[in-house]
Structures are given as C-alpha cells and as structure tokens.
Amino acid sequence: MAYSEVVNVSGYVGNFTVQVKKKARYIDEKECTACGECVAVCPVTRPDEYQTGFSTRKAIHIPFPQAIPAAYLINMDDCLGINPIACGKCADVCEKKCINFDMQDQIVELKVGAVVVATGMDVYDPTEIEEYGYGRYPNVITSMEFERLICAGGPTEGHFVRPSDEQRPTRIGFVQCVGSRSSKYGHPYCSNICCMNTVKDTLLLRDHYPDTQCSVFYMDIRAFGKSFEDFYMRSKEEGVRYIRSLPGEIEEDPETHNLRVVVEGGNNGSGVEFHEFDMVVLSTGVIPRGDSAAIRKLLTLSKTSDGFLMEAHPRLKPVDAPTRGVFMAGCAESPKDIKDSVAQAGAAASHANILLNAGQISIEAITSMINEEICNGCELCLRVCPYHAIQSTGKQSPPVVITAACAGCGNCGAACPTGAITMRHFTDTQIEAQVDAICSENAHEKIVTFACNWCSYAGGDFAGISRLQYPAYARLIRTMCSARVDEDFIWRAFQQGVAMVLVSGCHYADCHYIDANRQTVVRVNRIWDKMEKLGIRPDRLQLEWISAAEGQKFAKVMRDIEEIRKKVTREEIDETVRVLNEEDKEKQTKKLAKEAKLAASGAPA
Amino acid sequence: MTQFRCMMCGHEFEDSWSKDDDHEVSCPNCKSNSCRRLKAKKAAAPKK
Numbered sequence: 001m002a003y004s005e006v007v008n009v010s011g012y013v014g015n016f017t018v019q020v021k022k023k024a025r026y027i028d029e030k031e032c033t034a035c036g037e038c039v040a041v042c043p044v045t046r047p048d049e050y051q052t053g054f055s056t057r058k059a060i061h062i063p064f065p066q067a068i069p070a071a072y073l074i075n076m077d078d079c080l081g082i083n084p085i086a087c088g089k090c091a092d093v094c095e096k097k098c099i100n101f102d103m104q105d106q107i108v109e110l111k112v113g114a115v116v117v118a119t120g121m122d123v124y125d126p127t128e129i130e131e132y133g134y135g136r137y138p139n140v141i142t143s144m145e146f147e148r149l150i151c152a153g154g155p156t157e158g159h160f161v162r163p164s165d166e167q168r169p170t171r172i173g174f175v176q177c178v179g180s181r182s183s184k185y186g187h188p189y190c191s192n193i194c195c196m197n198t199v200k201d202t203l204l205l206r207d208h209y210p211d212t213q214c215s216v217f218y219m220d221i222r223a224f225g226k227s228f229e230d231f232y233m234r235s236k237e238e239g240v241r242y243i244r245s246l247p248g249e250i251e252e253d254p255e256t257h258n259l260r261v262v263v264e265g266g267n268n269g270s271g272v273e274f275h276e277f278d279m280v281v282l283s284t285g286v287i288p289r290g291d292s293a294a295i296r297k298l299l300t301l302s303k304t305s306d307g308f309l310m311e312a313h314p315r316l317k318p319v320d321a322p323t324r325g326v327f328m329a330g331c332a333e334s335p336k337d338i339k340d341s342v343a344q345a346g347a348a349a350s351h352a353n354i355l356l357n358a359g360q361i362s363i364e365a366i367t368s369m370i371n372e373e374i375c376n377g378c379e380l381c382l383r384v385c386p387y388h389a390i391q392s393t394g395k396q397s398p399p400v401v402i403t404a405a406c407a408g409c410g411n412c413g414a415a416c417p418t419g420a421i422t423m424r425h426f427t428d429t430q431i432e433a434q435v436d437a438i439c440s441e442n443a444h445e446k447i448v449t450f451a452c453n454w455c456s457y458a459g460g461d462f463a464g465i466s467r468l469q470y471p472a473y474a475r476l477i478r479t480m481c482s483a484r485v486d487e488d489f490i491w492r493a494f495q496q497g498v499a500m501v502l503v504s505g506c507h508y509a510d511c512h513y514i515d516a517n518r519q520t521v522v523r524v525n526r527i528w529d530k531m532e533k534l535g536i537r538p539d540r541l542q543l544e545w546i547s548a549a550e551g552q553k554f555a556k557v558m559r560d561i562e563e564i565r566k567k568v569t570r571e572e573i574d575e576t577v578r579v580l581n582e583e584d585k586e587k588q589t590k591k592l593a594k595e596a597k598l599a600a601s602g603a604p605a
Numbered sequence: 606m607t608q609f610r611c612m613m614c615g616h617e618f619e620d621s622w623s624k625d626d627d628h629e630v631s632c633p634n635c636k637s638n639s640c641r642r643l644k645a646k647k648a649a650a651p652k653k
Binding site for chain 1: 612613615627628629635637638639640641642644
C-alpha cells in the first residue's frame with residue numbers, strides 16, 4: 001500500500017491486527033494516466049525533497065520518478081485548491097476528471113500473522129559541524145546531494161555542476177566519516193556504506209569527466225566486502241588521491257566560492273597542509289529514522305545503544321525482533337549496503353514464511369501463569385509487561401496471559417502485589433528455596449547475587465573460565481531477567497542474616513526483554529529508600545549491569561562488594577534481622593485485624 | 606538534572622533522568638551502576 005502509514009498494531013504472533021492510514025491522494029490513482037497536464041497549470045512551487053532541494057516541484061506531483069503507482073498526488077499543505085474558487089486549475093484541465101478535493105484519509109484494517117519492519121534510515125545533517133561550513137558555503141555538499149547532481153534523473157540531468165555558479169568543478173574533495181565514528185559530532189559507530197560510496201563516486205566522476213582531480217580525506221578505508229578492495233584499488237589506479245587525515249577546517253574564498261581544506265599530517269605525515277578545491281563532498285553517516293521511536297512503540301521493539309532496532313539475538317536471530325512474529329530488514333536494524341539489505345530482507349521474508357506455513361509455534365516453557373483465586377484484578381501486570389502479553393478481562397477480574405506472546409521475563413511475577421503470578425520453572429517457591437539454602441549456613445559471610453540468564457550469569461561464567469580471581473562469598477541465583485527479582489526475595493535474604501545482596505542484569509541497550517530491566521531499577525530504588533527508613537545501610541544492596549563479555553567487570557564488582565561486606569558487622573546484621581522480623585509481625589497483626597474486621601462486617605474476605 | 610548517590614563509593618552526582626529517558630546511569634567516580642536516585646527535598650510549607 002503506497003502513500004500509507006501504520007497507525008496501530010495490536011495482537012500477537014499469528015494474530016496481529018494492523019491499522020493502516022491510507023492517506024488521501026486527492027487523485028483517483030486508477031484513473032490518473034500521469035499525463036502531467038495538471039502539473040503544468042499548478043501555480044504552487046516548492047523545493048523538491050527528492051532532489052534534495054536542488055530543483056522544485058509543484059503542489060500536485062509524483063514524489064519520485066519510480067513511484068508506484070505512477071499517479072499524481074496533491075500535497076494539501078501546499079495546495080490552494082481545497083477551495084476551487086481560490087485555484088482548482090488542475091481539476092479544470094484534467095480530462096479524466098480524476099481530481100477529487102473531497103477525498104478523505106481511510107483507515108484500513110489488516111489481519112496478519114507476521115510483520116517485517118524495513119523502515120530504512122535517515123542521513124546525518126552536518127550543519128552542526130561549523131568548521132565544514134555546510135549550509136554556509138554553497139559548494140560544500142553532502143554525498144546524498146552529490147548523488148542527485150550526478151544522476152541522469154537529477155535536477156541537472158546528470159551534468160555535474162557546482163551550486164554557486166553552475167560551472168563544472170574540476171577539483172573535488174571528499175571528506176569521510178562526517179557524523180560517523182566521532183564522539184564530538186554525530187555518532188560513534190561506523191556507518192558502513194560511506195567508504196565504498198565515495199570510492200564509487202570518484203570512479204563515476206573519473207568516468208564522466210576524466211580530467212577531474214579527486215582527493216579523499218579519510219581515517220580508514222573500510223573495503224571489507226566481496227571485490228570491494230579491488231574497487232578501491234581501481235579508484236587509486238584511476239588517479240584518485242587518498243589522504244589519510246580528516247580536515248580541521250574548510251575555508252571559502254568569498255569571490256570565487258572555491259574552497260580551501262586545512263588538514264594536519266596529510267601527505268607529508270606532519271605539519272599543516274592546504275588543499276584547494278572547487279567543491280567539497282561531505283560523506284555523511286547513516287542515522288536511525290526520526291520516527292523509529294514511534295515504530296518501536298507500535299511493535300513493542302527495543303533499540304541498541306546506537307538507536308537502531310535490536311534483534312532477538314545478534315548472532316543466532318539477526319532478523320528476528322524480540323517480539324515474536326516481528327522481523328526486521330535493512331538499515332532499520334543497522335547501517336548496511338544494498339547487498340546486505342537484500343540478504344536480510346530475504347531472510348526476514350523466509351522466517352515469516354516458515355512461521356506462517358507451520359501454523360503453530362513452539363515456545364519456551366518459561367511463561368507466566370496467573371492464580372485466579374489470589375489475583376485481585378489490580379492489572380499492575382498489564383502495565384509492566386514489555387510484550388503486552390497480558391490482556392485485561394474487565395475490572396476486578398483476573399487478566400489472561402497470552403502464552404504465545406509471553407517471553408518469560410518474569411517482570412509481572414515480581415510486580416504482582418498478591419503473588420498471584422508466577423513463572424513456570426522460576427516460581428517464587430523455587431527462588432525462595434535457593435535463598436534459604438544460601439542463608440542456611442554462615443549467612444553473614446554471603447553475598448546473595450541474583451544474575452540474569454543472558455548477561456550477568458554468563459558474565460560470571462566468563463569470569464570463571466577466564467580464571468579471574470574474586471572473593472568466594474558470592475552465591476548466584478539465576479533468573480531469566482533481573483526484572484524477575486521480587487522485592488520479597490531481597491528482604492527474605494536480609495531477614496535471614498545475609499550481609500550483602502547484588503542484583504545484576506543486562507546493560508540497558510542489551511536487555512533481552514525489550515526494557516524489562518528498567519523495572520529492576522525502580523524496585524531496587526524502592527528498597528534502598530525503605531532500607532534507609534528502617535535504619536539498614538542501603539549500600540548492602542547493590543545493582544550492576546554486567547554483560548556476558550564483562551568477566552572482568554563481574555570480578556571487579558565482586559571484589560568491591562567484598563570490601564563493603566567486610567565492614568558489615570554481626571551486630572548490624574542481627575539488628576537488621578530484628579527490625580525485619582518486627583516489621584513482619586506488625587504486618588501479620590494488621591492483616592489479622594483486617595480479616596477480623598471483614599468477618600465482623602459480614603463481607604467476603 | 607537529578608541527584609544520585611553511588612551505593613558503591615558514596616559519591617554524589619547529578620545526571621539527567623526522566624521516566625521516559627532510556628539512559629543507563631553510572632557513577633562518574635567508580636563506574637558502578639548502583640546509583641540511588643535521591644528524591645528532591647520538598648520545600649517547607651509557608652508559615653501562616
């Protein structure tokens with residue numbers, strides 16, 4: 001569906017309901033023959049977004065030449081013709097009468113079993129790098145603008161000219177890594193495609209205009225794909241100069257609009273060099289789409305630290321999203337070239353097909369279940385579930401777990417105030433038994449460590465197989481996610497005289513359950529506050545994000561916690577146990593009093 | 606900006622934080638993630 005936008009997605013794997021807003025084109029696309037009569041009479045002219053502003057379009061236009069369907073549309077933000085008295089010229093000249101100003105947006109509802117996200121990327125805007133003068137100097141352009149200028153379908157029909165005087169430039173400089181691999185401007189990651197794009201651009205220029213002198217300023221040329229190194233070598237053989245240094249500044253001659261690039265340590269290896277050019281092309285990086293947050297919200301997806309969508313597993317499930325039934329392809333997942341995008345798109349389509357053809361799915365047995373007799377229908381579980389796998393059945397009645405959508409993080413189990421939710425194979429009873437077992441002997445020496453299955457537990461394992469030394473007082477309890485750690489587990493450990501408790505999980509960007517570990521932070525903060533209120537040192541509870549590769553960090557954290565543990569006295573632990581026992585008694589008394597009051601009033605308990 | 610106290614080293618620092626902010630807080634002193642969010646003290650009620 002062209003010229004449409006997804007506005008809502010509900011349901012779960014195999015049963016998604018997608019609402020799509022089909023935007024009004026104000027033109028009957030079946031009748032329109034794209035004759036162009038309407039464009040000729042349209043009086044409204046705007047910069048053409050597709051041609052990066054180098055040419056103009058009309059209010060009635062085709063967004064780009066290869067658009068499907070090949071029918072015009074009217075941008076109502078620009079058009080004067082909503083009131084035909086004001087304009088309506090296009091409607092007058094259209095012989096087939098396919099212009100309809102009364103057309104409305106339509107909401108189309110689709111039932112689908114799987115969703116593939118291939119929403120692409122945006123390009124970094126280098127205006128913020130003042131040293132390069134983009135936006136101030138007309139002859140400093142981006143690689144995307146270069147693409148339009150050299151394209152036969154571009155504003156100059158492929159005649160490469162510079163914007164200031166429309167003369168052909170003969171000396172062109174390319175600056176790599178603009179907005180990429182930088183902690184100061186743009187993003188720290190490599191945008192993957194810019195090096196080979198520049199190599200291609202230089203060859204294209206040499207092919208079109210053999211007398212053009214090209215210079216490329218770079219820090220590394222990353223030509224790691226098949227035949228890419230040959231391509232790079234060909235560019236060098238064609239006479240393109242590669243200078244290993246990034247410019248500190250670009251200056252403009254105000255009369256000629258020629259540019260002077262200032263670099264340090266270029267050809268000579270030291271000192272400052274000046275290079276004169278007619279035009280400079282900034283090889284701008286790739287960034288996540290501006291609307292990626294909305295897409296993540298629609299499909300309950302997660303992002304990595306660079307802002308691109310996170311896959312279910314970086315190596316084993318590179319096209320699967322954490323939400324079952326959702327797949328991803330192309331630059332929505334990470335910056336990649338056409339070949340990789342096509343390969344990933346094929347894989348995503350195949351995975352979706354496998355899922356749909358099977359007609360059923362296998363899920364891990366670690367899902368949540370609700371004890372309807374205990375549940376008070378507060379629906380807190382609905383709010384904390386990162387997958388929307390728990391559905392309401394109405395006020396004050398127990399909600400239902402959609403097992404196919406449940407990923408088994410256990411966040412709901414930890415949040416449930418009545419203990420009505422539990423996780424299969426990670427039940428409260430099982431975890432409490434582990435806490436009890438740890439505390440049964442020399443509890444005052446122990447560090448109870450709750451470690452998430454995917455990262456922290458593996459981090460501890462890595463520390464072990466790397467033979468890293470750390471104090472031997474840690475006792476690990478594995479949970480699928482740190483969000484499974486119920487506040488009661490921590491209190492139970494302290495109540496049994498344990499010296500220290502550590503809750504550890506994945507780093508924010510690596511959380512395997514979208515954003516479940518954010519709830520861990522909320523719970524740990526709540527416990528710190530209560531510890532202080534009860535006169536217990538809050539630093540006896542620690543929280544750390546440790547990845548599977550951070551064996552070193554795991555060992556360091558254990559050593560640091562051991563230093564705190566040494567300072568926790570037996571008297572302090574005894575006092576904690578006494579305070580918590582007293583609080584327990586108070587709770588019991590209040591509960592009994594409440595039950596007695598209810599019984600006296602004749603209300604059901 | 607929100608006030609934090611590191612539960613590992615005791616260092617107090619400020620960092621940006623909001624409910625919707627997807628931002629991992631760590632102590633600038635010891636890099637620990639045990640960063641307790643300190644609640645802003647309520648202003649004293651005006652005397653009548």
